[in-house]
Amino acid sequence: MTAFSGIPYFNSVSGQASLTSIAFYRNIGSRVRGADREIAAKPFTELSLGLNLSYSKNESKGGLIPCTVTAALTGANSINFSQSAKGQTLNTQAPFQATANGSYDIPLTSSFDGYFRFNVNFQGKNPNFCNFPTNGNFLQTKSLALVDLFASLAGHQV
DSSP states (O other), rough: OOOOOOOOEEEETTTTTEOOOSSSOOOEEEEEEEEEEEEEEEEEEEEEEEEEEEEEEEEEEEHHHHEEOOOOOSSSSOEEEEEEEEEBOOOSSOOOEEEEEEEEEEESSSEEEEEEEEEEEEOBSSSSSOOBTTTBBBBOBBOEEEEEEEEEEOOOOO
């Protein structure tokens, strides 16, 4: 199942052409190739580390997909389709993604512990499209990384 947005269709309620405001889903023959790995380590008692890596590429095997062709839309022709090229990338997310996380726990006193934690989520460049069309055209999504850092003190009864 592949998602398409901003596709013109004939709106039978209004009797005129409209654009999809949410994703339009269409089944199309495809082949997905990918791999993922998860690595976890605890080098010493206070430190935990984790890493998840994934790669997945979704390629069209050919078929009809909704398109923005300007042919007249009517009740009999409610949406336009065009041929998807064999091998066309259909990914809606970046093919390469990685997540790293870790935690460092520090016993401070008999009543308090501290900890530091981090999460890093990396999304590689998406060669297909982004979720926000500009002037009716989709732009490539650049790589990005989100980094979350946490620090805290926790009290406990002895």
